Amino acid sequence: MTQAAIRRWYLVHKWTSLIATLFLLLLCATGLPLIFMDEIDGWLTPPLPAVPAGARTPTIDDIVASARRAHPSEVPMFLNRDEDEPVYFISTATRPDETDDTRIHTDQYDARSGVRLDRPAINHSVMFTILRLHQGLLLGLPGTLFLGMMGVLLLASLVSGAVVYAPFMRKLAFGTVRKHRSRRIRWLDSHNMIGMTTMAWLTVVGATGVINTLAAPVETLWQNGQLAQMTAAYRHVPPPTRLTSVDAAVRTAQAAAPGMAVRFIAFPGTHFSSRHHYAIFLQGSTPLTARLVKPALVDAGTGRLTGIRELPLYAKALFLSEPLHYGDYGGLPLKIIWALLDIAAMAVLASGLYLWLGRRHVPAQTRLSEIRPAGLPEAEA
Amino acid sequence: MNRPTRLRASSLGLRHIFRWPLLIGLLNVAGLVSALVGDGWYDALSWLLLGGTLILMIVLLAKRSSD
Known part of the structure; x- marks a missing residue:
């Protein structure tokens, strides 16, 4: 590569990094506790009360009936069962297509007794605020899309970083950290070594993070695409006035997909x-396969199965991006490794920033010799 | 200005420079995918591959260079 080309790649690395670094540091810092979100939420929520004597295991219809009684002017939107505890979450609002989170009530019910749990709402917890900050700087969709762009800059910074890495390493063995030269050289070598060893992980976490920022557009795409297709025959039919049993609908869906469990249920009129x-x-x-959910649509008036499909590829990519971004799919050891890699990423960002801040105090000749170490073949200079 | 020689020399250099980063990257991707496709041993393999990268990083940082 010519010296001019190296210089151009170096400028790409410098500017993509400079623009994104502070946001990426924020993402790393807020992402760290989010890796352990389940554990932290587990400590913060009080344990389940004892099952009252004579309690009967509730059906889903019982839970829905309880939720309707608790919020008489509202309709159910979504229901799911916690993965760790015997708890149902059910969301209700005055309109089933409500999008304003503050107007949606999510209550928790003990799945062993049907008792409504007196627990603080999830969307009031500290972890939820950290999640909101991480996903969109508390600014909603515009914030999310902005962070997605910072993710794209990160990917460009990684590619250009790998390109400018080559000329540094003509004379050095992989992973050399020179400790007896200047402090700057030590930081530079550490930046290069940690950056290159974490490159694959950073690329995966960065790319899946970018995909996650597209969740809302992907949902819209699915609603207007597959979901609209599956329900096309109903477009001009008036909605049912009496709804059939949710438990029966679940049994119908599971009969069509043996061996599969319910991840969540969307009630009539919601966006899902x-x-x-x-x-x-x-x-x-x-x-x-736990991530690659399959939607089964059951007619809420007749209880019959309308259709069951695989999600389209773009939706599968979204569902698979979540675990690969948050690292919550391989037990606690993987989460700890994820946290340490996150700290390594912060070290790369901080050392990069340090190298740039210290730059102006370094004579021009030193800068040049760092980019082009002595002994570079003449033809390439 | 003999272009073929220059290209060959530089691609040999690149292979040398990127040999280890590429190997580490592939092992990390294998670790990331492993925990996704299964539990138990698949998780353990993922811990080994990704944890090994962390240990390598610490060893390289702690190692005294001759320079």
């Missing part, structure tokens, strides 16, 4: 179903 359907999202049992 139609005005006529229960959408039962089914999941498999491996970490991979």
